[in-house]
Amino acid sequence: MTFSQEYFDRQGYFILKGVIEPACRAAAQRECESLVEGLAQQLLAQGKIAQSFSAAPFDQRLLLLYQDLPDETPRIFRPELHLPGFFGLFAHARLLEVAGQMLGPEIRLYPNYSVRPKLPHDPRTEVLWHQDAGYTSAEAQVLRMVNVWTPLVPARVENGCMQFVPGSHRQGVVAHERDLHYLRIADTVIQPLEAQAVSIEVDPGDVVFFSNLLFHRGLPNEVDQVRWSLDFRYQDATQPTLRQTQGHLLRSRAHPDQVVRDAEHWAQLKFQ
Numbered sequence: 001m002t003f004s005q006e007y008f009d010r011q012g013y014f015i016l017k018g019v020i021e022p023a024c025r026a027a028a029q030r031e032c033e034s035l036v037e038g039l040a041q042q043l044l045a046q047g048k049i050a051q052s053f054s055a056a057p058f059d060q061r062l063l064l065l066y067q068d069l070p071d072e073t074p075r076i077f078r079p080e081l082h083l084p085g086f087f088g089l090f091a092h093a094r095l096l097e098v099a100g101q102m103l104g105p106e107i108r109l110y111p112n113y114s115v116r117p118k119l120p121h122d123p124r125t126e127v128l129w130h131q132d133a134g135y136t137s138a139e140a141q142v143l144r145m146v147n148v149w150t151p152l153v154p155a156r157v158e159n160g161c162m163q164f165v166p167g168s169h170r171q172g173v174v175a176h177e178r179d180l181h182y183l184r185i186a187d188t189v190i191q192p193l194e195a196q197a198v199s200i201e202v203d204p205g206d207v208v209f210f211s212n213l214l215f216h217r218g219l220p221n222e223v224d225q226v227r228w229s230l231d232f233r234y235q236d237a238t239q240p241t242l243r244q245t246q247g248h249l250l251r252s253r254a255h256p257d258q259v260v261r262d263a264e265h266w267a268q269l270k271f272q
C-alpha cells in the first residue's frame, strides 16, 4: 500500500496496513516480554506476588502480575526501550521512507518514544482528547514532525484504540486544560467536534501516521486483556526538539556518522 500525502494533509493521518513484518513485530514483543519478566522477578523478590505467571499469554501476564497491585501497574515504558529488539521497528526502512517524504533527509526519533501496556479498568490509561503539540510548548506548531502508532495486539474500541477528529490538525495548537492525569483539549473546542470522531481500529503490522496537531485520544480499555502498543515520533532533525532531551538521529545526509548504526548501537544508548 502506498502512503498518500494528499490524504494525510487533508485528514491529518494515514494508516499503512500490514507494513511491519512478523519478525520485526516479534522482536519488539520479545523485548516487551523481557520487560515484564524483569518486573515479575522484582515483584517476587519484594514478596509482593506469590507466582510469576510465566506461562501466561503476552496480553494477560502483566494483568495477572498486578491484579492485586493496581496502583503499581506500569502504564508506559520509555527509558527501558534501549533494547536491541525495538530498533527494527523504530528504524524501520519503510517508516523512515515515509518520514523522509514528509520531513526531508535529516530524521530524528523524537525523545518520547513509548511502549504502552494499556491495562483494563485503569483510569490512568484513558488518554484524554489532546494534540501532542499541546504537551510541547507554544512554539510546537512550528515542529516538523510525524507521529507513528502501532499495536502489538489488535486494537479495537473495546480494548482502548485511539480516536481521531479528521481534519482537526488544521486548527493549529488549541487551548489545553490540566486534568488529573493528562492535559485535555478545552470542552468548548472539542465538544462541537466529538460527533465527527473516528475509531482507529488496527491490527499488529499496521502503522498509523498522524499529525502532532491532530485531535486524538486513547479510549479506556474495557476488556480483560493488555492492549500493547508503541508510539513514537519522527522529527526533522535540523530543528530543535523544544525539550531538554534530544532524541536519536536515524537518517542523515549531513551527518551520517551520527546516525544510530544498528540494534547493538541502539542498545548502548540511553533515553534522551
Ligand SMILES: O=C(O)CCC(=O)C(=O)O
Residues within 6 Å of the ligand: 116, 118, 127, 132, 149, 160, 161, 162, 216, 217, 218, 219, 229, 231, 232
Ligand atoms: O495509545 C493510546 O491510547 C494513546 C496514544 C497517544 O495519545 C499518542 O500516541 O499520542
